[in-house]
Every structure is written in C-alpha cells, then in structure tokens.
Amino acid sequence: MPRQFFVGGNFKMNGTIKSIKDIISGLNDAKLDGETEVVISPPSLYLLLARENLKKGIEVAAQNVFDKPNGAFTGEISVEQLKDSGITWTILGHSERRTLLAETDDFVASKTKVATDGGLSVILCCGETLEQREAGTTTDVVTSQLKAVADKISDWSKIVIAYEPIWAIGTGKVASTEQAQEVHAAIRKWLSDAVSSDAAEATRILYGGSVSEKNCVELAKQPDIDGFLVGGASLKPAFYDIINAKA
Ligand code: PEP
Numbered sequence: 001m002p003r004q005f006f007v008g009g010n011f012k013m014n015g016t017i018k019s020i021k022d023i024i025s026g027l028n029d030a031k032l033d034g035e036t037e038v039v040i041s042p043p044s045l046y047l048l049l050a051r052e053n054l055k056k057g058i059e060v061a062a063q064n065v066f067d068k069p070n071g072a073f074t075g076e077i078s079v080e081q082l083k084d085s086g087i088t089w090t091i092l093g094h095s096e097r098r099t100l101l102a103e104t105d106d107f108v109a110s111k112t113k114v115a116t117d118g119g120l121s122v123i124l125c126c127g128e129t130l131e132q133r134e135a136g137t138t139t140d141v142v143t144s145q146l147k148a149v150a151d152k153i154s155d156w157s158k159i160v161i162a163y164e165p166i167w168a169i170g171t172g173k174v175a176s177t178e179q180a181q182e183v184h185a186a187i188r189k190w191l192s193d194a195v196s197s198d199a200a201e202a203t204r205i206l207y208g209g210s211v212s213e214k215n216c217v218e219l220a221k222q223p224d225i226d227g228f229l230v231g232g233a234s235l236k237p238a239f240y241d242i243i244n245a246k247a
Contacts, residue, residue: 005033005220006160006204006227007243008061008123009040009234010091020046021053023235028055030240033247036227039089039123040234044077051086061089061123064097067107067114079118090115091229093125093145095166105148112159113152121158123229124149125208126187130167138165138183143190156199160206161187162229168209170231177218180207184224213241220245 015023020042032038034057041061042050050060066076082090092115093108108124115122126145128138142163149159163183168175175183184205192200207219208229219225230242 001202003202003204003226004037005035005246006037006039006206007239007245008089008091008160008162008206008227008229009038009239010063010094010208010229010231011040011042011235012063012096012231013043014235015042015046017046017049019235020049024050024053026237027058027239028053030237031244032240033244036243036246038243041089041091041123047082047087048085059088060086061091062087063091063094065090065092065111065115065120067110079115079120082120083118087120089121089123091123091125091162095125095127095164095169099166105145108145109148109152112149116153116155116158119158121160123160123162123206125162125164125229127164127166127169127209133165133167139186139190142183142187143194146187146190147194150194154195156191156195156203160204160227162206162208163187164208164229170210172210174210174212174215174219175207177222180219181222181224184222188224211242213238216242216245 039059039061041063062082092111097103112122126142128141132141165175188200204226206227206229207225211228211230212233
C-alpha cells in the first residue's frame with residue numbers, strides 16, 4: 001500500500017484570531033491535492049477556532065499534550081480535553097520543546113504513549129544539532145530519540161515521524177535532498193529492525209526544516225520522504241504549493 005502524502009503546518013506561537021481565521025479561509029478556498037493528508041497546528045488557544053472553521057478533511061493538531069489524565073498540572077492540556085474539542089492529532093518532541101523546555105526523550109516517549117493509547121495521532125519529531133551532524137552521529141541521535149518511544153509502545157500505526165534537523169529549522173538552511181533521503185532511509189531501516197517490517201513499510205516519515213514552495217517538489221520525489229512538517233511557510237499561501245508538491 002503506498003503511503004499517503006502528509007503535510008503538517010506548525011504555526012508555533014504565531015497568530016491572532018484574525019490572522020488564523022484568514023489562514024483557515026485561505027485553506028478552505030484553496031485548490032488542494034485531495035490525495036494529501038493535511039493537518040494544521042495553531043497555538044492551543046486557537047485549536048477550537050480552527051476546528052470549528054476549517055472544512056472537513058483538514059485535521060487539527062495540538063503542539064503538545066501532557067502525559068497525565070487531569071489534575072493539578074497548571075498550563076497543561078490532556079488528551080481527553082483535546083479529543084473533547086475535536087482535535088485528533090498532536091505534535092510531540094519538537095526540537096524547540098526539547099531544547100528550550102528541556103523535554104527528555106523519555107518524557108516525549110511517555111507523552112507519545114499516553115496520546116496514542118488515548119486515541120490521538122502523533123507527529124513525533126526527531127533530529128540532530130549541527131554539532132551532532134558534524135560529529136557524524138546523526139543516525140545515532142535520531143534513532144535513540146525514536147528508541148525511547150519504541151521502548152514504550154509497539155503499535156506505530158498512529159504515529160507519523162517528522163525528521164527535522166535542528167540546524168535547518170527556521171534558518172532558511174534546508175537539508176539537501178540527498179541528506180534528507182539518507183536520514184529518512186536510515187529511520188526506515190531502524191523501524192524495520194527495531195519495530196517490524198510492516199511498521200517500516202507503513203509509517204510516514206516527514207521532512208521538516210525550511211521547507212518552501214521552492215524546494216518541496218524535489219524533496220517530495222525522494223522515495224522515503226512521505227511529506228513535510230512546515231513551520232514558517234505554513235502561515236503563508238506558499239503552504240498550498242507545499243501541500244500540492246506531489247500533484
Ligand atoms: C518546524 O518548526 O517544525 C519547522 C520545520 O519550521 P520551519 O519550516 O520554519 O523551518
């Protein structure tokens with residue numbers, strides 16, 4: 001079974017009611033490739049606004065979820081609360097949270113388990129720093145981030161992996177098609193060895209890091225690139241071209 005192309009838009013901490021409504025009506029009206037699965041991820045305050053205004057067929061993702069069901073966890077949001085608001089996806093393990101908020105591989109893995117057990121789908125991010133790439137440890141870094149998840153879960157059917165080299169996020173420095181394909185192939189091989197050949201065949205592996213309307217078509221031709229996680233460009237009409245990269 002071919003893997004369905006997937007494009008996620010990570011708005012990060014950007015937007016207002018007005019600008020997010022504008023992005024949503026742009027997406028509702030744009031001519032988008034019906035073969036591509038599209039998920040947008042606005043800040044948590046606007047998740048419900050997005051869900052209520054987006055057309056059917058485009059899903060909404062939180063940018064994070066907590067690993068406890070409810071209680072005294074100020075500032076956090078539970079899986080149940082997301083589902084109650086019609087939110088079906090969450091991003092987890094984004095490098096900005098790993099770096100700025102000191103999220104460990106183990107914590108990301110716990111949240112991934114709780115999210116998938118609770119019925120959410122997860123865009124699970126992984127990726128190396130420039131120093132790690134230059135030291136030749138990219139595959140080790142990425143697979144150890146993923147192994148923390150594999151230690152807690154065996155069913156990868158609700159997970160989409162996003163490979164996001166940290167040096168390419170928001171920097172305008174995109175990984176070359178060869179660099180991206182090489183890591184994607186290594187992740188797929190790791191899935192086959194550590195999880196199962198079925199999981200390796202079925203799991204979508206997205207590329208993220210300065211994806212634009214200019215580089216998306218070449219990247220999308222690579223055999224192990226099954227879509228994109230897009231930051232900055234997801235706030236602009238360029239996002240439509242990225243969604244249509246395979247069309
Ligand atoms: C991201 O933060 O997930 C991302 C890929 O950002 P950008 O596209 O802006 O590099």
